[in-house]
Amino acid sequence: MPKPFLSIERMTQRYPDGQGGTMTVFENASFGIEKGEFVCILGHSGCGKSTIMNILAGLAEPTSGVVKMDGFEVSGPSLDRGVVFQNYSLLPWLSALKNVTFGIKARYPDWSADKVEAHARDYLAKVGLEGDVVYRKPSQLSGGMRQRVSIARAFANQPKLLLLDEPFGALDALTRGTIQEELLKVWAGTDQTVFMITHDIDEAILLADRILLMTNGPFARVAESVEITIPRPRTRTQIVEHPNYYAIRNHLVQFLGQRSKELAGKQSGDDDQRPETVRIDKTALVDEEPSAPPPLRAVND
Amino acid sequence: MLDNLSINKRAAILSIVMLVVGLLIWEAAIPAQKAVGELTEYERLTGGGAQKAGVPPPSQVIAKAWEELSNPFYDAGPNDKGIGIQIGYSIYRVLTGYFLAALVAIPLGFLIGMSQIAYKAFNPFIQVLRPISPLAWMPLALFIIQDSEASAIFVIFVCSIWPMLLNTAFGVAGVRKDWVNVARTHELGPLKTAFTVILPAAAPTIVTGMRISIGIAWLVIVAAEMLVGGTGIGYYVWNEWNNLDLTSVIFSILMIGVVGMLLDSAFGVLQRAVAYAE
Numbered sequence: 321m322p323k324p325f326l327s328i329e330r331m332t333q334r335y336p337d338g339q340g341g342t343m344t345v346f347e348n349a350s351f352g353i354e355k356g357e358f359v360c361i362l363g364h365s366g367c368g369k370s371t372i373m374n375i376l377a378g379l380a381e382p383t384s385g386v387v388k389m390d391g392f393e394v395s396g397p398s399l400d401r402g403v404v405f406q407n408y409s410l411l412p413w414l415s416a417l418k419n420v421t422f423g424i425k426a427r428y429p430d431w432s433a434d435k436v437e438a439h440a441r442d443y444l445a446k447v448g449l450e451g452d453v454v455y456r457k458p459s460q461l462s463g464g465m466r467q468r469v470s471i472a473r474a475f476a477n478q479p480k481l482l483l484l485d486e487p488f489g490a491l492d493a494l495t496r497g498t499i500q501e502e503l504l505k506v507w508a509g510t511d512q513t514v515f516m517i518t519h520d521i522d523e524a525i526l527l528a529d530r531i532l533l534m535t536n537g538p539f540a541r542v543a544e545s546v547e548i549t550i551p552r553p554r555t556r557t558q559i560v561e562h563p564n565y566y567a568i569r570n571h572l573v574q575f576l577g578q579r580s581k582e583l584a585g586k587q588s589g590d591d592d593q594r595p596e597t598v599r600i601d602k603t604a605l606v607d608e609e610p611s612a613p614p615p616l617r618a619v620n621d
Numbered sequence: 622m623l624d625n626l627s628i629n630k631r632a633a634i635l636s637i638v639m640l641v642v643g644l645l646i647w648e649a650a651i652p653a654q655k656a657v658g659e660l661t662e663y664e665r666l667t668g669g670g671a672q673k674a675g676v677p678p679p680s681q682v683i684a685k686a687w688e689e690l691s692n693p694f695y696d697a698g699p700n701d702k703g704i705g706i707q708i709g710y711s712i713y714r715v716l717t718g719y720f721l722a723a724l725v726a727i728p729l730g731f732l733i734g735m736s737q738i739a740y741k742a743f744n745p746f747i748q749v750l751r752p753i754s755p756l757a758w759m760p761l762a763l764f765i766i767q768d769s770e771a772s773a774i775f776v777i778f779v780c781s782i783w784p785m786l787l788n789t790a791f792g793v794a795g796v797r798k799d800w801v802n803v804a805r806t807h808e809l810g811p812l813k814t815a816f817t818v819i820l821p822a823a824a825p826t827i828v829t830g831m832r833i834s835i836g837i838a839w840l841v842i843v844a845a846e847m848l849v850g851g852t853g854i855g856y857y858v859w860n861e862w863n864n865l866d867l868t869s870v871i872f873s874i875l876m877i878g879v880v881g882m883l884l885d886s887a888f889g890v891l892q893r894a895v896a897y898a899e
């Protein structure tokens with residue numbers, strides 16, 4: 321089996337528990353992400369999602385285990401891995417435009433100032449920010465606009481892997497909906513791989529090719545990898561009519577509501593903790609070949 | 622009628638009223654001196670004709686101010702220089718000492734703010750040196766440097782270094798981790814991170830420290846110049862006191878206040894320029 325684009329191998333994270341002992345967030349977690357895939361990770365608060373993301377970003381080191389991207393071990397942050405943090409990731413003394421050019425200048429140091437600015441405006445326009453708003457400071461923007469700027473900054477750098485930590489966590493449902501669709505638009509037509517943390521099941525179904533489900537911590541596991549068997553392009557209103565939608569949604573709700581607790585707290589011994597693949601497809605019950613990899617990535621066709 | 626004016630205008634009117642009333646009370650409280658012509662023979666012989674040293678009324682101070690400010694840069698020997706020249710000397714000393722201090726304090730503050738070890742290593746020295754009155758250094762400075770001018774500058778250096786150093790360290794240490802992470806994920810080197818992320822993020826705190834420092838430096842220069850003598854506004858005050866010219870003393874006190882205010886407001890402008898809202 322060929323190695324996936326991003327592979328996480330036997331990753332373990334322990335922290336001191338504050339009483340002289342150690343607390344294991346997760347142990348021997350192993351999973352892979354294919355190139356161009358959009359993967360969401362769902363799990364209860366405190367199970368270790370942000371910890372995983374920080375390790376993937378290279379901002380933190382796991383206690384043990386390795387992360388490999390394109391065959392190379394991840395060590396330290398890199399421009400190949402863009403990050404959208406939940407909050408506060410814009411530099412408040414720079415305008416929206418300058419925040420984006422800040423990133424582009426770091427990525428393409430030999431570009432001319434005009435080219436950098438045009439590129440920045442291009443990406444800001446893709447997330448719906450045009451005209452005078454780009455000259456405003458983050459404090460003068462709404463929460464939704466700020467996250468749009470963060471997304472534009474991350475995508476403008478054209479990283480191979482994009483990591484998003486609950487990017488829409490603080491936004492209202494309406495704004496969320498719009499930005500989710502913008503995010504899909506920006507992502508479509510690139511070969512960028514996206515790894516996104518969310519708390520929102522519907523958001524995950526709309527966006528993801530695959531959803532990773534985590535059990536509760538400590539000793540959390542990435543227990544399942546649920547394929548989203550709904551073709552793209554997707555819109556919020558259409559996916560709910562797809563026969564697979566409620567089946568998948570019920571599965572996720574069941575997991576988060578019940579099984580995440582039941583499966584929690586088990587030590588792994590020495591085993592690799594690989595997620596079990598779950599494929600729910602009511603449209604192809606008749607002639608499915610179970611072992612064939614499903615052609616899920618259907619953005620451009 | 623006052624009601625339709627803005628708060629600022631009403632406050633300005635109130636300030637002017639207070640000033641005028643204060644000056645009038647002051648003026649009325651000073652008994653007028655008799656003109657020479659009205660003196661009796663006896664009074665003239667016992668020296669009553671010489672100006673008595675008393676607190677002058679504001680009208681005299683204003684006349685003095687008019688006289689001095691209409692020709693601030695005259696130079697008639699070591700003990701008779703225009704107020705502009707004296708203030709010029711003081712500002713020169715303050716700024717020299719101050720910028721030397723900034724040159725040391727800001728980079729050192731960065732180091733202390735960024736590194737736990739540096740913080741812990743420098744902290745005991747800072748804690749001991751900081752509470753020392755800058756004037757206490759004066760004898761030592763005079764002895765070692767052997768130059769009154771340079772000693773005054775050194776005293777300014779010593780007194781302005783602490784607020785800048787501590788505020789820089791505090792500001793740098795308090796920079797939000799997320800912003801530093803933004804720099805890290807963009808692969809910025811340490812120098813680039815310092816200038817494009819940490820410096821602007823900590824700038825408001827740093828400038829606050831600089832503003833406190835310039836205020837202290839201006840307080841200290843007057844005392845320092847009284848000690849070292851020669852030139853400067855502090856020396857001027859002392860010299861006029863020795864001449865028993867209280868009008869000049871009051872005038873120069875006011876000038877010290879005005880210059881201090883101007884220095885402070887310059888930093889106020891800088892502070893507004895680097896401020897940002899989160």
Ligand SMILES: Nc1ncnc2c1ncn2[C@@H]1O[C@H](COP(=O)(O)OP(=O)(O)OP(=O)(O)O)[C@@H](O)[C@H]1O
Nearest residue numbers: 335336345363364365366367368369370371372537
């Ligand atoms: N620096 C640290 N030191 C000690 N424990 C930590 C540290 N960082 C995280 N933890 C612990 O690790 C666990 C996982 O934290 P993490 O932030 O990854 O959770 P999360 O899944 O992102 O939660 P949320 O959904 O609320 O953001 C938590 O129990 C937390 O207390």
Ligand SMILES: [Mg+2]
Nearest residue numbers: 369370371485
């Ligand atoms: Mg988190």
